[in-house]
Amino acid sequence: MAKNKKxxxxxxxxxxxxxxxxxxxxxxYLKQEYGNPSSIYNYGQKAQEAIDKARGNVGDFLNCSPSEIIFTGSATEANNLAIFGTVRAWQKRGKKPHIIISQIEHHAVLEPCKTLEKEGVEVSYLPVNKEGLISVSDLKGAIKENTVLVSIMYANNEIGTIQPIAEIGKLLKKFKILFHTDAVQAVNYLNCDVQKLGVDLFTISGHKIYGPKGIGALYVKKGTEILPIIYGGGQEEGIRSGTENVAGIVGLGAALVEVKLRQAEVKDLEKLRNELIDGILKNIPDVKLNGSQEHRLPNNTNFTVRGAEGESMVIALDGEGIAASTGSACSSRSLEPSHVLLALGLSKEEAHCSLRLTLGRYTTEDEINQVLKVLPSIVNRLRQISGIK
Amino acid sequence: MTFKYSKKVIEHFLHPKHWGKIKNPDSIGDTLNLRCGDIMKIYIKVGKKKKKEYIEKISFETLGCGAAIATSDMICDLAKGKTIKEAKKISFKDIAGELGSLPVQKIHCARLAETALKMAIKEYERKKKK
Known part of the structure; x- marks a missing residue:
């Protein structure tokens, strides 16, 4: 890492x-106001008031009643609760459930579904087109008599593709099937009115929206049958036991207020993002933008750079003081390329040679220019080393 | 996902000495890791000293992560000047050892480098028999 460099x-x-x-x-709430919200003395009640206020903030943001918000320890937990909670409630009736998800869901949705699949639950994995979009008619075709839940992410974390959530919501209303969306990546930029979207379950995260880590929330539409996945003291209406993470909850609420205030900045961010895409496509030969041009998060870029492997680009960028990510995860658990990029139809080699740069609130034009300055020579060097030009 | 690499790994990744092709090589070891997609090529040129064959020139071309490039460069360091008999004995453990430390998940890169060199030598010996 370069020292003394921002x-x-x-x-x-x-x-x-x-x-x-x-x-x-x-x-x-980390220091003076340490009371337990379940305690009835004044100290605890102050914490309870802070939670109530934050719950109100979340309700305002999602256009729902505060009582429909369940705070969780992460968005991963919220996704697990949405899936296991509704499927388990259905199983109580002794029926075999069927779930529909997309092939490009986050692991926090994929893995719970795979776990249920091993227990005998039917799961359909909808394919996506080369832009990463599911087809609503495919979805309609996949619906069965025993379909209990559809879970389609609002916007993809790797390629930024935005799914037609409102359209799906409208379709599923007719079938009385529960609709969950993992909106973690969408909250900063897209409409999160759960009424307009027609969703029953909606996952958000604190740390993706300039709030703290270790806090998430699940919107559960009133009347939705859901069982807890964590049992204990009965906090959060019995759906999520465990002493509330007061500071985290306060932070999530405050972060949403700030997101709302900054909606005007989204256009500027998109402009900056386009400068980055155009600059990379112009200055580096043999580069392809993965995902959709039109249906794309305003902060996301994801490229396949032929002849330059993802991790090696990330390490070389790190050497220049730039924090980036591989488009494809050669993770500690698996060496397999990203399931998202493969679902788009990329070859293993293409998926392997990908780079994700995601912008945010504090990204500046100077920073984008710096990337455009150093990336071409990094790619050139790696291509020389790989012998693939 | 990226890993915490030692200074030596980063050094060999950022400034490898042995990358590129060799003109008229005696043989090339070409390997591919099907799981992670790394491609590694080792070029060798064999010389003779006191009737013993040795690795006179060696280079690599690698499409892979930081560890793949660093281990490619390191095996070239280790093999250069060695007799064929000695070079055959170079194992992934030697490569990882010389690099100081290699994340557990990246040991397979060192194995790939070992395989590439062994393939290059085997190919050389096969050609010689003809």
Missing amino acids: IIYLDYAATTPIDSKVLKEILP
Whole structure:
């Protein structure tokens, strides 16, 4: 890592720095206001009031009743609760459930579904087109008599493709099938009115929206049958036991208020994002943009760079003080290329040679220019080493 | 996902000495890791010293992660000047050892480098018999 150089952070899809206003609101609940919200003395009640206020903020943001919000320890947990909770409730009736998800869901949705599949639950994995979009008519065709839940992410974390959530919501209304969307990547930029979207379950995360880590929330539409996955003292209406993460909840609420205030900035971010895409496509030969041009998150870029492997580009960029991510995860658990890029129809080699740069609230034009300055020579060098030009 | 690499791995990744093709090589070891997709090629040119064959020139071309490039460069360091008999004995453990430390998940890169060199030598010996 280059020392004494400011880091150029271009991995906002992975996590975001906490907003200073949000931090200020959180701090008292880590120190002075340490009361347990379940306690009836004044100290505990102050914590309870803070939670109520944050729940109101979330309700305002999602256009739902605060009582429809369940706070969880992460968005992964919220996704697990949405899937296991509704399927288990259905199984109580002794029926065999069927779930529909897309092939490009986040692991926090894929893995719960695979686990249920091993237990005998039917799961359909909808394919996507080369832009990463599911087809609503495919979805309609996949519906069965025993379909209980559809879970389609709002926007993809790797390629930024935005799914037609409102259209899906409209379709599923007719079938009385529960509709869950993992909206973690969407909250900063897209309409999150759960009424307009027609969803029954909606997952959000704190740390993707300039709030703290370790906090997520699930919107559960009133009347939805759902069982807990964590049992204990009966907090969160019995759906999520465990002493509330007061500071985290306060932070999530405050972060959403800030997101709403900053909606005008989205256009500028998109412009900056386009400068990055255009610059890379222009300055580096043999590069392809993965995902959709039109249906794309305003902060996402994902490229396949022929002849330059993803991780090696990330390490070389790190050497220049730029924090990026591989488009494809050669993760510690698996060496397989990204399931998302493969679902788009990319070859293993193409998926292997991909780079994700995600912009955010603090990204500047100078930073984009710096990337455009150093990336071509990094790619050129790696191509020389690989012998693939 | 990226890994915490040692300074030596990063050094060999950022400034490899042995990359590129050799003109008229005696043989090429060409390997592919089907799981992670790394492609590694080792070029060798064999010389003779006191009736013993040795690796006179060696180079690599690698499409792969930081560890794949670093291990490619390191095996070239280790093999250069060695007799064929000695070069055959170079194992992934030697490569990882010389690099200081290699993340467990990246040991397969060192194995790939070992395989590539062994393939190059085998190919050389096969050609010689003809």
